[in-house]
Amino acid sequence: MKKYICFFKLRFATGMQYRMATVTALTTQLIWGLMECLAYRAIAEASGGKMPMDYSSIVTYIWLKEGLLVLFNTWAADNDLFAMITDGGIAYELCRPLSIYSMWFSRTVGARIAEAFMRCVPVLFCAFLLMPKAYRMTLPVSGVSFLLFLLTVFLALGITVTFCMIVYMLCFFTISPQGWRMVLTGAVDFLSGNVIPLPFFPKKYLFLLELSPFAYMQNVPFRIYSGDLMGGDVYLCILKQIFWLAVLMLLGIALWKKAEKRVALQGG
Amino acid sequence: MIEFQDICKRYRVARREPGFGNAVKSLFNREYDIVNAIDHISFTINEGEMVGYIGPNGAGKSTTIKILSGILTPDSGSCVVNGQVPWRDRKEYVRQIGVVFGQRSQLWWDIPVIDSFELLQAVYSISVPAYRNKLEELTQLLHLEELLKTPTRQLSLGQRMRCEIAASLLHDPRLLFLDEPTIGLDAVSKIAVRGFIKKMNEEHRTTVILTTHDMQDIEAIARRVILIGRGQKLMDGTLEDLRLTSESVGSEGQSQETDIDHIIAGLYAKLNIV
Numbered sequence: 001m002k003k004y005i006c007f008f009k010l011r012f013a014t015g016m017q018y019r020m021a022t023v024t025a026l027t028t029q030l031i032w033g034l035m036e037c038l039a040y041r042a043i044a045e046a047s048g049g050k051m052p053m054d055y056s057s058i059v060t061y062i063w064l065k066e067g068l069l070v071l072f073n074t075w076a077a078d079n080d081l082f083a084m085i086t087d088g089g090i091a092y093e094l095c096r097p098l099s100i101y102s103m104w105f106s107r108t109v110g111a112r113i114a115e116a117f118m119r120c121v122p123v124l125f126c127a128f129l130l131m132p133k134a135y136r137m138t139l140p141v142s143g144v145s146f147l148l149f150l151l152t153v154f155l156a157l158g159i160t161v162t163f164c165m166i167v168y169m170l171c172f173f174t175i176s177p178q179g180w181r182m183v184l185t186g187a188v189d190f191l192s193g194n195v196i197p198l199p200f201f202p203k204k205y206l207f208l209l210e211l212s213p214f215a216y217m218q219n220v221p222f223r224i225y226s227g228d229l230m231g232g233d234v235y236l237c238i239l240k241q242i243f244w245l246a247v248l249m250l251l252g253i254a255l256w257k258k259a260e261k262r263v264a265l266q267g268g
Numbered sequence: 269m270i271e272f273q274d275i276c277k278r279y280r281v282a283r284r285e286p287g288f289g290n291a292v293k294s295l296f297n298r299e300y301d302i303v304n305a306i307d308h309i310s311f312t313i314n315e316g317e318m319v320g321y322i323g324p325n326g327a328g329k330s331t332t333i334k335i336l337s338g339i340l341t342p343d344s345g346s347c348v349v350n351g352q353v354p355w356r357d358r359k360e361y362v363r364q365i366g367v368v369f370g371q372r373s374q375l376w377w378d379i380p381v382i383d384s385f386e387l388l389q390a391v392y393s394i395s396v397p398a399y400r401n402k403l404e405e406l407t408q409l410l411h412l413e414e415l416l417k418t419p420t421r422q423l424s425l426g427q428r429m430r431c432e433i434a435a436s437l438l439h440d441p442r443l444l445f446l447d448e449p450t451i452g453l454d455a456v457s458k459i460a461v462r463g464f465i466k467k468m469n470e471e472h473r474t475t476v477i478l479t480t481h482d483m484q485d486i487e488a489i490a491r492r493v494i495l496i497g498r499g500q501k502l503m504d505g506t507l508e509d510l511r512l513t514s515e516s517v518g519s520e521g522q523s524q525e526t527d528i529d530h531i532i533a534g535l536y537a538k539l540n541i542v
Contacts, residue, residue: 006390010376010383017378017419092374094339095367096391097359261341 003098008110012117026122033066033127037135052199056138057226061197063127063137064222067120071112071157072218073194074185077164078108082177085168101256104168108161141227148234152221155241160217162248163188169252172259192217199228213244269443269475270313270336275345277306277331305331306342307499315442316473318465320490322480322532324542328499329479330369333447336477337367349443363392366441368433370448375420381431382416385438392439399438406434409464426457433461437468444468446478450485462488483528497541510535 040058044051053061070076081104084090093100127137140146167184171177189195191214198206198219209215220237223229229237281301284294306328313319321329334340335347338354338361347354352361375384389399407413410430415423423431433449446465450458466489468474480486486493486507493510495503503513514535536542 003390003393006387010379010387013383014376014378089372091334091337091339091369091372092367094358095337095362095365097363098391099359 004102004106004110007103007107008114011107011111012114014111014114022118026119029066029069029119029123030126033062033123034131034135036062037131041134053197053223053226053228057223057228058197059135060137060226061222061228063124064225065194065218067123067127068116068153068218070115070119071153072160072192074160074164074167074188074192075181077167077181077185078104078111081108081168082171082181085171086175086177099256100260101165101253105161105165108164109157112157112161138226140225145224145227145230148238149221149225152224152238152241155238155245156217156219156221158245159213159241159248160192162245162252163213163217165252166248166255169255169259172255172262188214188217191215193219193222197223199223213248216241216244269315269317269350270311270477271346271348272309272311272313272332272336273346273348274308274310275306275332275335275342275347276304276308277328277335277340277342279303279305304499306335308345309496309499309501310345311494311501311504313475313477315475316469317492318469318476318490319478320480320486320493321477321496322483322486322493323496323502324536325481327496327541329496330447332496333367333445333477333479337365337445338362363439364441365443365445366436366439367445368436368447368449370429370446370451373420373428373432374435375428375431377421378419380417380419381412381423384420385416385435388435388438394439398440402438402440403434406437409467410434410460426453429453429457429461430464433464440472442474444474444476446476446480448480449478450480450482458482458485465489483532487528495535497536497539502539502541514538 037059040055040062044055051058065072084093090100093103096103124137129136131137140149163184167177167180170180174180191209191212193215198209198215201209206215216237220229220241224234224237279302281303282294283299283301284290309328309332321332323329331340335342336349336354338358341355349361350364354361375381376387385403388394394402407416410433412430412434415427415431418427420428420431429449433446436444444465449465450461453461462485465476465478469476476489478485478489491506493503493505493507494501495510503510505513511531514531
């Protein structure tokens with residue numbers, strides 16, 4: 001366990017090495033969040049208040065999404081790992097007495113939590129206190145829903161990372177990571193509710209989407225927090241999260257076992 | 269200690285004629301060549317030996333190191349190191365080996381070297397006192413005091429290589445594989461690295477296998493030399509044997525060269541392995 005915590009700490013340290021990057025990312029996220037709030041306001045006014053989520057839930061959803069962006073986005077997968085696969089740097093990783101899957105898994109989780117930690121504090125601070133009143137984030141609807149929110153955040157992070165692991169493993173078979181990354185991460189971004197919250201999807205498609213793992217990433221915790229998802233549905237979602245986490249992890253491990261046998265080290 | 273028996277490793281290499289037309293054609297019909305990187309190579313190395321593994325570029329040196337490190341699985345043959353098969357139980361096996369790939373880095377680019385070392389301490393589950401002792405020893409021998417707190421990206425190549433070698437030895441391996449450890453280093457760093465490797469061998473009886481193109485490395489370090497070319501083992505003996513081979517292969521005393529680089533270049537040419 002200690003080794004995995006060490007990967008986490010190291011990524012944390014790496015994240016803190018570049019201060020300017022954090023500051024600029026923060027600015028972008030605040031402006032982007034505010035823009036989204038305004039856009040949904042326009043939609044709310046145009047639709048006469050008939051929206052699949054109420055407006056304050058949407059605002060909270062947006063700020064949580066901005067605050068925890070790095071936890072759940074798939075497009076910011078670890079570039080070092082892709083580089084290691086394509087240029088043969090993985091040679092050193094293979095000299096370690098650890099399984100590649102668990103090493104990379106903890107490394108990715110560590111990186112995401114570390115960066116999210118640094119970003120969510122200032123973003124949420126602004127979202128709670130500095131934003132104009134109508135666009136302020138609200139507190140969770142209840143203590144229980146906050147605890148469920150925390151639990152589902154971790155499960156959702158697990159699903160997101162196991163999904164990224166599958167993308168890494170696929171790169172062993174194609175050498176160039178570009179194709180897989182573009183298609184998979186673009187699709188996930190949309191299907192997991194990062195662009196528009198899932199309740200805004202047409203019912204027909206939403207039904208299909210709920211059969212996939214994507215509906216159990218950020219969608220679940222954000223909607224629990226604001227009370228949009230309540231009651232028995234919450235527990236059903238948690239069960240499905242656990243199911244997808246296990247399935248994606250097993251799939252990733254199986255892919256790694258296959259890749260390990262055919263690892264070729266590029267670049268001499 | 270190391271029994272390397274009749275190992276073969278083939279690579280499939282995609283080839284095509286130059287030009288756009290052929291690039292398009294290769295989308296549909298790709299031609300592959302099979303390259304024998306290692307072709308029935310065998311050798312035995314005893315504990316505490318220092319062996320230089322030489323041969324021209326593409327001879328199969330790095331492939332051998334990678335097989336010995338458990339990274340690559342050979343197509344045929346058997347290899348037993350200390351009673352273990354490197355690629356079969358990789359995770360267990362790698363605890364006793366240290367590897368340096370001269371052309372790659374194992375240190376984290378953005379953060380101080382010492383942080384990378386501490387990660388390795390955790391990865392290899394090294395106890396705190398053992399880690400402290402080893403770190404102190406390595407710091408002294410490789411003159412790392414100044415470097416440990418610097419981010420890797422700001423080290424010079426020679427400084428980085430000293431840190432890389434230290435990183436590979438933190439867990440006190442019994443075997444050390446060095447794949448071109450002196451590549452690109454200046455004279456001072458080269459001498460420091462050579463001296464250090466020798467010392468590790470003398471003090472800890474670490475078995476060392478190193479590949480290099482720098483014959484002075486071999487002269488300084490290795491008592492035994494294995495020469496390979498085109499995936500085959502051509503000679504296994506002392507540096508003196510190598511000189512003799514060079515002379516016997518050459519016709520009518522051509523080899524009046526005394527410079528080791530010229531002797532080797534001549535030998536490669538005569539054996540037709542370049």
